[in-house]
Each structure stands twice: as structure tokens, then as C-alpha cells.
Amino acid sequence: MNRERLYRTEAIILRRIDFGEADRLLVLLTPELGKHRALAKGVRKIRSRKAGHLERFMRTSLLLARGRELDVISQAEVIAPHPHLREDLDRSALAHYAAELAEALAPEGEESRALYRLLSDTLDRLDGGEDPQRVIRYYELHLLEIAGFRPQVEFCVGCGEPLREERGPYGFDPRRGGVLCPGCARGAPGAYPLSRAALKGMRFILRTPYPAFRTAPLRAETLREIGELIGHHLRAILERPPRALAVLGQLARSAPSEEQPPRPPS
Ligand SMILES: [Zn+2]
Secondary structure, three states: OOHHHEEEEEEEEEEEEEEOOOEEEEEEEEOOOEEEEEEEOOOOOOOOOOHHHOOOOOEEEEEEEOOOOOEEEEEEEEEEOOOHHHHOHHHHHHHHHHHHHHHHHOOEOOOOHHHHHHHHHHHHHHHOOOOHHHHHHHHHHHHHHHOOOOOEOOEOOOOOOEOOOOOOOEEEEOOOOEEEOHHHHOOOOOOEEEOHHHHHHHHHHHHOOHHHHOOOOOOHHHHHHHHHHHHHHHHHHOOOOOHHHHHHHOOOOOOOOOOOOOOOOO
């Protein structure tokens, strides 16, 4: 094999799609190339040595060979296996959601170090048993910031005035991507009510490093409210609403599927 065709990268496995008889197409997030697709040959064979290093949500070190249409994985060595993200139903659903959002918002073929670091830390935290609601709220808001969709929480998206300390209720307008002051929120079509606590919570999460946020006194109820508003925000931004968002709501009733249906590579 020609050496120039080979390159190394770290990657997080976002999604796996069965391909041909024994292969898999992997959707990866990498620090240098953003979202990237690669072919893992023979990994559905029982004796495949690579297969155990290419499970969903793993962080792995890869050696790839440039291909005409798709790059091919030549070697794989797991760095962070994240076993609980495949074994534990709740954490698995959240990992699916986190990976789906990263796939939707990551640029293809562009450096994405901040996003890579954020997703890697998020999967470590979920796997390590941190409070999942905190982990995911932090991930969502910081992912939106990195991707250029930070919700406007400093100025009213209606009148443009700085958002002052008021009793509220404020409003959240997904189409305008941010918060409405209580005056503009009254009777605004398509706006959702937003409590003062949730507004302060969103600001706090956006400006606080995770280690300080993880122990900060924020009520579960406030985190849930923030989560609902982010859900509206995401539905307004993304062409397709996150599939896993619906799954999270149904967790009590049904389990998410391990793989998505096969799809030809694009
Ligand atoms: Zn206003």
C-alpha cells in the first residue's frame, strides 16, 4: 500500500450503516476533518479484529487509506470504549441524541476541534455516570454556541433592548432564535413562556466551564424547562427534527434501535 495514501486521525463513531455483505460505512467526527465518512471492511465477520474497536460512541485512533470515493479504515485502536453508552438504556438514548446533534451540526471536511472535544467530554461524562440532565444541557448549549446557533439570551429578539431583571414571564421565540422581554413576550405568536430562573440558567451554562456548572445549585425543574426550549430551538434550526429527541420522550415506553436502516453512501 502506498504510504502517501495513509493518514492517522482520532475519531468518535457517530453512526454505523451496514454496507455490502460484511462491511460497514461509519459516520465519524474527527478533530481535523469534522464530519467524515469511512468504510470499515469485513467488520461484520465474526473474526474481524477491527470490529471491537469500531463500536458506536467509541473514541478510537484510526489509520485510514484514501480511497477514490470513500476512505478505508486500515487499523483501529480504541482509546475510550464507553461501554455504558451501549449497555445502559437511558445513557444509550442520550448518547444517540448527542451523536445525532453532532452529525447534524458538524461541518464536513473542516477542522472541528472544539466540537470534537465537547462531544468527547460529553460521552466520557455520560459513560462515567454524571447527572445526565446536566451533561446534556451543557452539551446542547455549548454545541449550539460552537456551531453558530447560540440562542440570544442577552438582548430581546423583539425590541433589541438588553434583557433586564424582571419578574417575567419572558418568552422564547424559536424562529427568532432567542429570548423576548416580558413586554414583547405578551401575546407574541409562536413564543413559549420562559421563567426568569430558566433565563438565568441558560446564561449561567453558556458562560461557565463544566466543572463549576456540575456542582452549581440549579433545580432539576429549571434544567427541564431549558431542555424543552432548546428542543424548540433545535426544531427551528435543523431541517429534520432530531430523531433521538422524540426517542428521549418515549424512553419509558420503548427502546431506541441500535442501528439505523442501511442507506447507500452519498
Ligand atoms: Zn422586547
